[in-house]
Every structure is written in structure tokens, then in C-alpha cells.
Amino acid sequence: MKQGKRPTRKQKEAMLFARLNSDNWLVAKSLPDKLHIVHRESNRERIIPA
Structure with missing residues (x-):
């Protein structure tokens, strides 16, 4: 899995x-x-509305 990026505003x-x-x-x-x-710590994935 790719590494996550810091979220924008x-x-x-x-x-x-x-x-x-x-x-x-x-x-x-x-x-x-x-x-x-x-x-960041548990690597749990979620999908939320943008």
C-alpha cells in the first residue's frame, strides 16, 4: 500500500x-x-465523503 499524505485544509x-x-x-x-x-498508528482504513 502507498504511504498516506498529510491532509489539506x-x-x-x-x-x-x-x-x-x-x-x-x-x-x-x-x-x-x-x-x-x-x-497513522493502527493503519485502519476508512472512506468518508469529501
Whole structure:
């Protein structure tokens, strides 16, 4: 799996809307309607609306 990238400001806002702390998540894939994010420590994957 590719390494995740630090989220941009808009991506951080999307994480906040999903009630997630953006400090704990990295962006694995950014699609126009979805964000695939990975937890920094546990490598748990999630998909949230962008």
C-alpha cells in the first residue's frame, strides 16, 4: 500500500465533519466525492465523503 499524505485544509474540514481528528489520519486516496483515509498508528482504513 502507498504511504498516506498529510491532509489539506479542505480535507481536514471533511474529517472534522465526519467527527475525526485530522492529526491522526493520513489521506491514502482523494477522489472528487470520497476520501480514503488511513489511521497513522493502527493503519485502519476508512472512506468518508469529501
